[in-house]
Amino acid sequence: MRISARRANFMSQIIAVTAGKGGTGKSTTSANVARGLAALGKRTLLVELDFGLRCLDIMLGIKDKVKHDIGEYLEGKIDILTATTKVETVENLYLVCATRNPFMDINPEKIMGVCEEMRQHFDYIIIDTAGVGSSVFSVIKAAELILMVTTPDTVCVRDGAILSDFLYVKNCTNQRLIINKVSQNFKDEEILYDLDEVMDSVGIQLLGVVPEDNNIKVCGAKGMPLPPTCPGAKAYAAIARRILGEDVPLTININ
Ligand SMILES: Nc1ncnc2c1ncn2[C@@H]1O[C@H](COP(=O)(O)OP(=O)(O)O)[C@@H](O)[C@H]1O
Numbered sequence: 001m002r003i004s005a006r007r008a009n010f011m012s013q014i015i016a017v018t019a020g021k022g023g024t025g026k027s028t029t030s031a032n033v034a035r036g037l038a039a040l041g042k043r044t045l046l047v048e049l050d051f052g053l054r055c056l057d058i059m060l061g062i063k064d065k066v067k068h069d070i071g072e073y074l075e076g077k078i079d080i081l082t083a084t085t086k087v088e089t090v091e092n093l094y095l096v097c098a099t100r101n102p103f104m105d106i107n108p109e110k111i112m113g114v115c116e117e118m119r120q121h122f123d124y125i126i127i128d129t130a131g132v133g134s135s136v137f138s139v140i141k142a143a144e145l146i147l148m149v150t151t152p153d154t155v156c157v158r159d160g161a162i163l164s165d166f167l168y169v170k171n172c173t174n175q176r177l178i179i180n181k182v183s184q185n186f187k188d189e190e191i192l193y194d195l196d197e198v199m200d201s202v203g204i205q206l207l208g209v210v211p212e213d214n215n216i217k218v219c220g221a222k223g224m225p226l227p228p229t230c231p232g233a234k235a236y237a238a239i240a241r242r243i244l245g246e247d248v249p250l251t252i253n254i255n
């Protein structure tokens, strides 16, 4: 099975990370895929659109370093480079944090304008869309690659399938699936699908399978990089390589 997401005529690429449900791992995926691309030498910008519920600053270990956010940019108080914080511990990685104001208008045109402007500075711009509302949708539509994150549980898979179908109808066809929080013995549990069932139900090409890994939870909460040999780190490193177009086998065995 070939699982990659190579694009012809590479230039900077906007990647939107979305899901049909909360808690599936959109922010975790955004942070770790961004770390993975940065580790491969790609200048990477993370843009967090979870207005009022920012978390990427914690996950990247820079919560005390962030001085500005996208809200101040949208209000016209600062320019976008001022709203950008370098992740000092990771070469090539930068973050535009979400505003703390949950009621702020996301203003998709302005956000897409920012992403277009940032293309000249970055190889990859990863947008943690935090979900799909009417305003976030136009941001997703403008992305060259959409990462649909689902867990294998039946509720999450159905919502992922609904969202994926909706996006297809709206001509968002370059979708790839990330199946997250996969436990090695998940087949025993009736509420969970196996990987083939997840892929069949959501109906989009697989880009990666990420195991349930306590390192992911702990390192996310502490803002630390994953230990490189843990199962979660291997899965994200493989996903980053596939985004670059490499044909990398799955990193976990599910029998
Ligand atoms: N593969 C995984 N293994 C273990 N915990 C995970 C995994 N992916 C995400 N988590 C945890 O699940 C919770 C929700 O993840 P998060 O990325 O915030 O979801 P979302 O952004 O979709 O709401 C977090 O506590 C995170 O650490």
Ligand SMILES: [Mg+2]
Residues within 6 Å of the ligand: 026, 027, 028, 050, 055, 130
């Ligand atoms: Mg999130």
